[in-house]
Amino acid sequence: MGSDHKTAIIMRGTITFVLFLAGFAFPLLWVAAAFFAYTTYSSFPDPEPETPENMYRLRRSTVAADDPQWREYFLSLCESPAETAFLEAMIEGYGLQPDDGRLAAPGIELDLQIEYRPYRLDFLVNKWLIVEIDGAAWHSSADAVERDAKRDAFFVAKGFRVLRIAAEVVFSTPTKAVGMVRDAVASGRPAQIQSAQSPPLSVAKTFVNMAKSVDRFVTEVDAHVTKASAIQETISPAKQTISLERTVIDSALRAARRAVELEARMASDPDYARHYDAARAILEEHGAGSGPERRDPANTMDIPPLTWPPSHSDEDVATAVYGTYFNLLSERKCYFDDVRDQLSKDPRLTSHVREHMERLGCHSVWKELSEKSKPASLDVIFGDSDVTGGGSTLKNVPWDR
Numbered sequence: 001m002g003s004d005h006k007t008a009i010i011m012r013g014t015i016t017f018v019l020f021l022a023g024f025a026f027p028l029l030w031v032a033a034a035f036f037a038y039t040t041y042s043s044f045p046d047p048e049p050e051t052p053e054n055m056y057r058l059r060r061s062t063v064a065a066d067d068p069q070w071r072e073y074f075l076s077l078c079e080s081p082a083e084t085a086f087l088e089a090m091i092e093g094y095g096l097q098p099d100d101g102r103l104a105a106p107g108i109e110l111d112l113q114i115e116y117r118p119y120r121l122d123f124l125v126n127k128w129l130i131v132e133i134d135g136a137a138w139h140s141s142a143d144a145v146e147r148d149a150k151r152d153a154f155f156v157a158k159g160f161r162v163l164r165i166a167a168e169v170v171f172s173t174p175t176k177a178v179g180m181v182r183d184a185v186a187s188g189r190p191a192q193i194q195s196a197q198s199p200p201l202s203v204a205k206t207f208v209n210m211a212k213s214v215d216r217f218v219t220e221v222d223a224h225v226t227k228a229s230a231i232q233e234t235i236s237p238a239k240q241t242i243s244l245e246r247t248v249i250d251s252a253l254r255a256a257r258r259a260v261e262l263e264a265r266m267a268s269d270p271d272y273a274r275h276y277d278a279a280r281a282i283l284e285e286h287g288a289g290s291g292p293e294r295r296d297p298a299n300t301m302d303i304p305p306l307t308w309p310p311s312h313s314d315e316d317v318a319t320a321v322y323g324t325y326f327n328l329l330s331e332r333k334c335y336f337d338d339v340r341d342q343l344s345k346d347p348r349l350t351s352h353v354r355e356h357m358e359r360l361g362c363h364s365v366w367k368e369l370s371e372k373s374k375p376a377s378l379d380v381i382f383g384d385s386d387v388t389g390g391g392s393t394l395k396n397v398p399w400d401r
Contacts, residue, residue: 012040035217065097074103077113082133082167083122087112089174090123090181108185119151125181128189130160135167161190230317234309235324242332244303248362249339249353249369256352263348300361337373 019033063070071091078084090096096103096110103110114121123131134148152162163184170177266273309325312318343350350370357366 009040012036016040063098063101065099067098070098074098074112079113079122080133080135080167082135082170083112085174086123086131086133086165086170086177089170089178093175093178116155119154125185126189128160129181129184130155130162131181132162132164133167133170134164156190159190227314227317227320230312230314231320231324234312234317234321235328237304238306238309238325238328241304241306242328244301245332245362245365246335248301248303248357248360248365249335252353252356252360253339253342253349255356256349259352260346260348300359303362303365333373336369339369340373 016033016036019029019036023030023033063073067073074091075084075087078087090110091103094105094108094110096105096108098104099109101111109126111124111127112122114124121130122133125131132148148164152164155162161184163180165177165180169180262276266276309321312321343353354366354370357363357369
Protein backbone atom coordinates (compact mmCIF):
# COMPACT_ATOMS: atom_id res chain seq x y z
CA MET A 1 0.00 0.00 0.00
CA GLY A 2 1.49 3.31 -1.13
CA SER A 3 1.93 6.42 0.97
CA ASP A 4 -0.87 8.26 -0.88
CA HIS A 5 -3.24 5.41 -0.17
CA LYS A 6 -2.25 5.43 3.51
CA THR A 7 -2.77 9.19 3.70
CA ALA A 8 -6.24 8.86 2.16
CA ILE A 9 -7.20 6.17 4.67
CA ILE A 10 -5.95 8.28 7.59
CA MET A 11 -7.96 11.30 6.41
CA ARG A 12 -11.09 9.18 5.99
CA GLY A 13 -10.61 7.80 9.48
CA THR A 14 -10.18 11.31 10.88
CA ILE A 15 -13.36 12.52 9.18
CA THR A 16 -15.22 9.49 10.52
CA PHE A 17 -14.05 10.23 14.06
CA VAL A 18 -15.01 13.92 13.83
CA LEU A 19 -18.48 13.05 12.46
CA PHE A 20 -18.95 10.48 15.21
CA LEU A 21 -18.23 13.07 17.92
CA ALA A 22 -20.44 15.67 16.21
CA GLY A 23 -23.22 13.10 16.13
CA PHE A 24 -23.74 13.53 19.89
CA ALA A 25 -24.94 17.06 19.11
CA PHE A 26 -26.56 16.28 15.74
CA PRO A 27 -27.55 12.56 15.67
CA LEU A 28 -28.07 12.56 11.89
CA LEU A 29 -24.32 12.94 11.48
CA TRP A 30 -23.92 9.38 12.77
CA VAL A 31 -25.35 8.22 9.44
CA ALA A 32 -22.58 10.08 7.63
CA ALA A 33 -20.02 8.71 10.12
CA ALA A 34 -21.19 5.16 9.41
CA PHE A 35 -20.89 5.79 5.69
CA PHE A 36 -17.33 7.13 5.96
CA ALA A 37 -16.39 4.27 8.28
CA TYR A 38 -17.56 1.81 5.64
CA THR A 39 -15.62 3.56 2.86
CA THR A 40 -12.51 3.62 5.07
CA TYR A 41 -12.82 -0.10 5.74
CA SER A 42 -13.40 -0.81 2.04
CA SER A 43 -10.27 1.09 1.03
CA PHE A 44 -7.95 -1.29 2.88
CA PRO A 45 -6.27 -3.67 0.42
CA ASP A 46 -6.90 -7.38 0.71
CA PRO A 47 -4.24 -9.25 2.69
CA GLU A 48 -1.51 -10.97 0.75
CA PRO A 49 -2.53 -14.57 -0.01
CA GLU A 50 -0.47 -17.37 1.44
CA THR A 51 1.97 -18.45 -1.22
CA PRO A 52 5.02 -20.67 -1.17
CA GLU A 53 7.17 -17.55 -0.75
CA ASN A 54 5.57 -16.21 2.41
CA MET A 55 4.71 -19.49 4.12
CA TYR A 56 5.83 -20.30 7.61
CA ARG A 57 9.12 -22.15 7.59
CA LEU A 58 10.71 -23.83 10.56
CA ARG A 59 14.30 -22.60 10.46
CA ARG A 60 16.93 -25.29 10.70
CA SER A 61 20.30 -25.13 12.38
CA THR A 62 22.72 -23.50 9.97
CA VAL A 63 24.85 -26.59 9.63
CA ALA A 64 27.53 -26.09 6.97
CA ALA A 65 28.86 -28.38 4.26
CA ASP A 66 32.22 -28.67 6.04
CA ASP A 67 30.50 -30.30 9.00
CA PRO A 68 31.14 -34.04 8.69
CA GLN A 69 27.84 -34.77 10.44
CA TRP A 70 25.59 -32.70 8.17
CA ARG A 71 24.15 -35.69 6.31
CA GLU A 72 23.21 -37.44 9.54
CA TYR A 73 21.64 -34.23 10.81
CA PHE A 74 19.26 -33.90 7.84
CA LEU A 75 18.48 -37.62 7.73
CA SER A 76 17.48 -37.48 11.40
CA LEU A 77 14.70 -35.04 10.50
CA CYS A 78 12.89 -37.67 8.42
CA GLU A 79 9.92 -39.34 10.10
CA SER A 80 9.90 -42.71 8.33
CA PRO A 81 12.36 -45.09 6.67
CA ALA A 82 10.80 -44.29 3.29
CA GLU A 83 11.45 -40.59 3.77
CA THR A 84 15.04 -41.35 4.80
CA ALA A 85 15.57 -43.46 1.68
CA PHE A 86 14.10 -40.71 -0.51
CA LEU A 87 16.33 -38.02 1.02
CA GLU A 88 19.44 -40.15 0.53
CA ALA A 89 18.48 -40.70 -3.11
CA MET A 90 17.96 -36.95 -3.64
CA ILE A 91 21.32 -36.10 -2.05
CA GLU A 92 23.07 -38.57 -4.30
CA GLY A 93 21.06 -37.77 -7.43
CA TYR A 94 21.45 -33.99 -7.24
CA GLY A 95 24.62 -33.68 -5.20
CA LEU A 96 22.79 -31.62 -2.55
CA GLN A 97 24.77 -29.61 0.01
CA PRO A 98 23.66 -27.68 3.15
CA ASP A 99 22.70 -24.05 2.46
CA ASP A 100 21.17 -21.86 5.16
CA GLY A 101 19.30 -24.71 6.80
CA ARG A 102 18.24 -26.27 3.50
CA LEU A 103 19.81 -28.65 0.99
CA ALA A 104 20.64 -27.11 -2.38
CA ALA A 105 22.32 -27.74 -5.69
CA PRO A 106 22.31 -25.88 -9.02
CA GLY A 107 18.67 -25.49 -10.09
CA ILE A 108 17.16 -27.12 -7.01
CA GLU A 109 16.50 -26.34 -3.37
CA LEU A 110 15.13 -28.95 -0.96
CA ASP A 111 13.56 -28.39 2.44
CA LEU A 112 11.85 -30.95 4.66
CA GLN A 113 9.33 -31.25 7.46
CA ILE A 114 7.83 -27.82 6.75
CA GLU A 115 4.98 -26.53 8.90
CA TYR A 116 2.12 -25.16 6.84
CA ARG A 117 -0.82 -25.08 9.20
CA PRO A 118 -2.84 -27.17 9.54
CA TYR A 119 -0.48 -29.56 7.73
CA ARG A 120 3.16 -30.58 7.66
CA LEU A 121 4.99 -31.23 4.39
CA ASP A 122 7.36 -34.17 3.95
CA PHE A 123 9.54 -32.31 1.42
CA LEU A 124 9.37 -28.99 -0.43
CA VAL A 125 11.33 -28.49 -3.66
CA ASN A 126 12.06 -24.98 -4.96
CA LYS A 127 9.42 -23.54 -2.64
CA TRP A 128 6.50 -24.73 -4.80
CA LEU A 129 6.73 -28.51 -5.38
CA ILE A 130 5.46 -30.56 -2.43
CA VAL A 131 6.74 -34.15 -2.35
CA GLU A 132 4.85 -36.62 -0.16
CA ILE A 133 6.18 -40.14 0.46
CA ASP A 134 3.15 -42.41 0.91
CA GLY A 135 3.48 -45.63 2.84
CA ALA A 136 0.82 -48.28 2.09
CA ALA A 137 -0.10 -48.62 5.76
CA TRP A 138 -1.16 -44.96 6.05
CA HIS A 139 -2.35 -44.01 2.58
CA SER A 140 -4.16 -46.98 1.03
CA SER A 141 -7.55 -46.96 2.80
CA ALA A 142 -10.60 -45.16 1.37
CA ASP A 143 -10.56 -42.65 4.24
CA ALA A 144 -6.85 -41.98 3.69
CA VAL A 145 -7.35 -41.44 -0.05
CA GLU A 146 -10.16 -38.98 0.61
CA ARG A 147 -8.08 -37.20 3.27
CA ASP A 148 -5.09 -36.93 0.93
CA ALA A 149 -7.27 -35.57 -1.88
CA LYS A 150 -8.62 -32.89 0.42
CA ARG A 151 -5.10 -31.99 1.53
CA ASP A 152 -3.83 -31.84 -2.07
CA ALA A 153 -6.72 -29.58 -3.12
CA PHE A 154 -5.85 -27.25 -0.25
CA PHE A 155 -2.25 -26.86 -1.43
CA VAL A 156 -3.13 -26.58 -5.12
CA ALA A 157 -5.46 -23.70 -4.24
CA LYS A 158 -2.50 -22.05 -2.49
CA GLY A 159 -0.34 -22.20 -5.62
CA PHE A 160 1.65 -25.40 -4.96
CA ARG A 161 2.03 -28.54 -7.03
CA VAL A 162 1.81 -31.87 -5.20
CA LEU A 163 3.80 -34.98 -6.14
CA ARG A 164 3.03 -38.22 -4.30
CA ILE A 165 5.55 -41.04 -4.49
CA ALA A 166 4.77 -44.49 -3.15
CA ALA A 167 7.18 -45.79 -0.52
CA GLU A 168 7.51 -48.99 -2.57
CA VAL A 169 8.99 -46.97 -5.46
CA VAL A 170 11.48 -45.28 -3.12
CA PHE A 171 12.69 -48.58 -1.70
CA SER A 172 12.78 -50.58 -4.95
CA THR A 173 13.93 -47.99 -7.50
CA PRO A 174 15.13 -44.79 -5.76
CA THR A 175 16.45 -43.40 -9.04
CA LYS A 176 12.91 -43.54 -10.42
CA ALA A 177 11.70 -41.45 -7.46
CA VAL A 178 14.41 -38.86 -8.19
CA GLY A 179 13.39 -38.91 -11.85
CA MET A 180 9.79 -38.17 -10.92
CA VAL A 181 11.02 -35.09 -9.08
CA ARG A 182 13.12 -34.02 -12.08
CA ASP A 183 10.11 -34.35 -14.39
CA ALA A 184 7.88 -32.36 -12.04
CA VAL A 185 10.47 -29.58 -11.74
CA ALA A 186 10.94 -29.51 -15.52
CA SER A 187 7.17 -29.17 -16.08
CA GLY A 188 7.33 -25.80 -14.43
CA ARG A 189 5.72 -23.98 -11.58
CA PRO A 190 1.92 -23.52 -11.54
CA ALA A 191 0.59 -20.10 -12.48
CA GLN A 192 0.30 -17.94 -9.39
CA ILE A 193 -2.94 -16.20 -8.49
CA GLN A 194 -2.09 -12.56 -8.10
CA SER A 195 -4.17 -10.47 -5.77
CA ALA A 196 -5.65 -7.36 -7.30
CA GLN A 197 -3.98 -4.33 -5.81
CA SER A 198 -6.02 -1.20 -5.41
CA PRO A 199 -4.38 1.74 -7.14
CA PRO A 200 -3.24 4.44 -4.73
CA LEU A 201 -5.75 7.21 -4.22
CA SER A 202 -4.69 10.80 -4.03
CA VAL A 203 -6.10 12.97 -1.26
CA ALA A 204 -7.92 15.15 -3.78
CA LYS A 205 -9.47 12.15 -5.50
CA THR A 206 -10.48 10.76 -2.13
CA PHE A 207 -12.43 13.90 -1.31
CA VAL A 208 -14.01 13.92 -4.77
CA ASN A 209 -15.13 10.30 -4.32
CA MET A 210 -16.43 11.12 -0.86
CA ALA A 211 -18.41 14.06 -2.21
CA LYS A 212 -19.91 11.92 -4.97
CA SER A 213 -20.80 9.17 -2.51
CA VAL A 214 -22.42 11.63 -0.11
CA ASP A 215 -24.34 13.20 -3.00
CA ARG A 216 -25.62 9.77 -4.07
CA PHE A 217 -26.55 8.96 -0.50
CA VAL A 218 -28.44 12.22 -0.02
CA THR A 219 -30.19 11.81 -3.40
CA GLU A 220 -31.33 8.29 -2.52
CA VAL A 221 -32.60 9.40 0.90
CA ASP A 222 -34.41 12.34 -0.68
CA ALA A 223 -36.02 10.08 -3.29
CA HIS A 224 -37.13 7.67 -0.59
CA VAL A 225 -38.62 10.47 1.53
CA THR A 226 -40.34 11.98 -1.53
CA LYS A 227 -41.82 8.62 -2.46
CA ALA A 228 -43.02 7.96 1.08
CA SER A 229 -44.58 11.44 1.28
CA ALA A 230 -46.35 10.97 -2.06
CA ILE A 231 -47.77 7.63 -0.94
CA GLN A 232 -48.92 9.06 2.39
CA GLU A 233 -50.53 12.09 0.77
CA THR A 234 -52.34 10.01 -1.86
CA ILE A 235 -53.63 7.36 0.52
CA SER A 236 -54.48 9.71 3.41
CA PRO A 237 -58.19 10.32 2.43
CA ALA A 238 -58.89 6.58 2.37
CA LYS A 239 -57.17 6.11 5.73
CA GLN A 240 -59.26 8.94 7.21
CA THR A 241 -62.53 7.43 5.93
CA ILE A 242 -61.73 3.95 7.25
CA SER A 243 -60.58 5.40 10.59
CA LEU A 244 -63.86 7.35 10.99
CA GLU A 245 -65.88 4.24 10.14
CA ARG A 246 -64.13 2.28 12.86
CA THR A 247 -64.62 5.11 15.35
CA VAL A 248 -68.40 5.19 14.68
CA ILE A 249 -68.83 1.42 14.77
CA ASP A 250 -66.75 1.01 17.95
CA SER A 251 -68.76 3.77 19.60
CA ALA A 252 -72.02 2.09 18.53
CA LEU A 253 -70.88 -1.27 19.94
CA ARG A 254 -69.98 0.27 23.30
CA ALA A 255 -73.35 2.10 23.50
CA ALA A 256 -75.20 -1.08 22.49
CA ARG A 257 -73.53 -3.14 25.21
CA ARG A 258 -74.39 -0.54 27.84
CA ALA A 259 -78.00 -0.52 26.63
CA VAL A 260 -78.22 -4.32 26.76
CA GLU A 261 -76.79 -4.35 30.28
CA LEU A 262 -79.32 -1.69 31.32
CA GLU A 263 -82.20 -3.66 29.86
CA ALA A 264 -81.07 -6.84 31.64
CA ARG A 265 -80.85 -5.06 35.00
CA MET A 266 -84.24 -3.41 34.59
CA ALA A 267 -85.77 -6.80 33.73
CA SER A 268 -84.28 -8.38 36.83
CA ASP A 269 -84.90 -5.45 39.24
CA PRO A 270 -88.39 -3.87 39.02
CA ASP A 271 -87.52 -1.19 41.60
CA TYR A 272 -84.50 -0.10 39.55
CA ALA A 273 -86.67 -0.01 36.43
CA ARG A 274 -89.30 2.11 38.18
CA HIS A 275 -86.73 4.64 39.42
CA TYR A 276 -85.06 4.77 35.99
CA ASP A 277 -88.37 5.46 34.20
CA ALA A 278 -89.24 8.19 36.72
CA ALA A 279 -85.87 9.91 36.25
CA ARG A 280 -86.14 9.72 32.50
CA ALA A 281 -89.65 11.23 32.58
CA ILE A 282 -88.37 14.17 34.62
CA LEU A 283 -85.49 14.76 32.18
CA GLU A 284 -87.83 14.70 29.19
CA GLU A 285 -90.24 17.07 30.95
CA HIS A 286 -87.41 19.60 31.36
CA GLY A 287 -86.24 19.24 27.77
CA ALA A 288 -83.19 17.10 28.46
CA GLY A 289 -84.54 13.83 27.13
CA SER A 290 -82.66 11.48 24.89
CA GLY A 291 -85.34 10.69 22.34
CA PRO A 292 -84.68 11.03 18.63
CA GLU A 293 -86.74 14.20 18.44
CA ARG A 294 -84.27 15.92 20.77
CA ARG A 295 -81.06 15.01 19.00
CA ASP A 296 -78.85 17.86 17.87
CA PRO A 297 -78.16 17.63 14.10
CA ALA A 298 -74.70 19.05 14.80
CA ASN A 299 -73.76 15.74 16.48
CA THR A 300 -74.00 13.74 13.26
CA MET A 301 -70.82 12.23 11.82
CA ASP A 302 -69.94 13.16 8.25
CA ILE A 303 -67.77 10.41 6.78
CA PRO A 304 -66.33 11.24 3.33
CA PRO A 305 -66.86 8.68 0.55
CA LEU A 306 -64.27 5.94 0.12
CA THR A 307 -62.81 6.48 -3.35
CA TRP A 308 -59.86 5.19 -5.30
CA PRO A 309 -56.71 7.26 -4.80
CA PRO A 310 -55.78 9.43 -7.79
CA SER A 311 -53.21 8.06 -10.22
CA HIS A 312 -49.59 9.17 -9.88
CA SER A 313 -47.14 9.95 -12.67
CA ASP A 314 -44.42 7.88 -11.02
CA GLU A 315 -45.11 4.22 -11.77
CA ASP A 316 -43.34 3.01 -8.62
CA VAL A 317 -45.36 5.38 -6.44
CA ALA A 318 -48.61 4.40 -8.19
CA THR A 319 -47.88 0.70 -7.64
CA ALA A 320 -47.07 1.30 -3.98
CA VAL A 321 -50.26 3.38 -3.55
CA TYR A 322 -52.52 0.72 -5.05
CA GLY A 323 -50.80 -1.98 -2.98
CA THR A 324 -51.31 0.04 0.21
CA TYR A 325 -54.93 0.74 -0.76
CA PHE A 326 -55.56 -2.92 -1.40
CA ASN A 327 -54.23 -3.74 2.11
CA LEU A 328 -56.47 -1.08 3.65
CA LEU A 329 -59.56 -2.51 1.96
CA SER A 330 -58.59 -6.02 3.03
CA GLU A 331 -58.17 -4.92 6.67
CA ARG A 332 -61.49 -3.04 6.45
CA LYS A 333 -63.29 -6.15 5.24
CA CYS A 334 -61.79 -8.23 8.06
CA TYR A 335 -62.94 -5.63 10.59
CA PHE A 336 -66.50 -5.54 9.20
CA ASP A 337 -66.64 -9.35 9.27
CA ASP A 338 -65.55 -9.33 12.91
CA VAL A 339 -68.30 -6.84 13.85
CA ARG A 340 -70.89 -8.92 11.97
CA ASP A 341 -69.73 -11.94 13.96
CA GLN A 342 -70.21 -10.07 17.24
CA LEU A 343 -73.74 -9.03 16.25
CA SER A 344 -74.65 -12.58 15.21
CA LYS A 345 -73.47 -13.96 18.56
CA ASP A 346 -75.59 -11.45 20.53
CA PRO A 347 -78.59 -10.35 18.43
CA ARG A 348 -79.67 -7.97 21.23
CA LEU A 349 -76.87 -5.63 20.13
CA THR A 350 -78.15 -5.22 16.56
CA SER A 351 -81.02 -2.80 17.16
CA HIS A 352 -78.96 -0.61 19.46
CA VAL A 353 -76.04 -0.45 17.03
CA ARG A 354 -78.38 0.46 14.19
CA GLU A 355 -80.08 3.16 16.26
CA HIS A 356 -76.75 4.67 17.35
CA MET A 357 -75.32 4.75 13.82
CA GLU A 358 -78.50 6.15 12.23
CA ARG A 359 -78.63 8.80 14.93
CA LEU A 360 -75.12 9.84 13.82
CA GLY A 361 -76.24 9.96 10.19
CA CYS A 362 -74.18 6.93 9.14
CA HIS A 363 -77.02 5.09 7.38
CA SER A 364 -74.94 3.72 4.52
CA VAL A 365 -72.23 2.40 6.85
CA TRP A 366 -74.91 0.54 8.79
CA LYS A 367 -76.43 -0.73 5.55
CA GLU A 368 -73.14 -2.27 4.48
CA LEU A 369 -72.49 -3.63 7.97
CA SER A 370 -75.91 -5.30 8.08
CA GLU A 371 -75.46 -7.00 4.71
CA LYS A 372 -74.17 -10.55 4.51
CA SER A 373 -70.39 -10.84 4.20
CA LYS A 374 -69.08 -11.74 0.79
CA PRO A 375 -66.12 -14.06 0.13
CA ALA A 376 -62.81 -12.24 -0.19
CA SER A 377 -61.90 -11.69 -3.85
CA LEU A 378 -60.58 -8.97 -6.11
CA ASP A 379 -64.11 -8.54 -7.51
CA VAL A 380 -65.46 -7.81 -4.04
CA ILE A 381 -62.62 -5.48 -3.11
CA PHE A 382 -62.36 -3.68 -6.44
CA GLY A 383 -65.93 -3.99 -7.73
CA ASP A 384 -67.61 -0.70 -8.66
CA SER A 385 -70.79 -1.58 -6.78
CA ASP A 386 -69.76 -4.14 -4.18
CA VAL A 387 -67.75 -2.07 -1.72
CA THR A 388 -69.03 1.04 -0.06
CA GLY A 389 -67.39 3.42 2.29
CA GLY A 390 -68.40 6.44 4.28
CA GLY A 391 -71.96 6.00 3.13
CA SER A 392 -71.25 5.89 -0.62
CA THR A 393 -70.13 3.44 -3.29
CA LEU A 394 -66.45 2.95 -4.09
CA LYS A 395 -65.68 5.26 -6.98
CA ASN A 396 -62.98 6.12 -9.49
CA VAL A 397 -61.52 2.67 -10.07
CA PRO A 398 -58.34 3.48 -12.09
CA TRP A 399 -58.83 0.89 -14.82
CA ASP A 400 -62.41 2.12 -15.47
CA ARG A 401 -61.18 5.54 -16.53
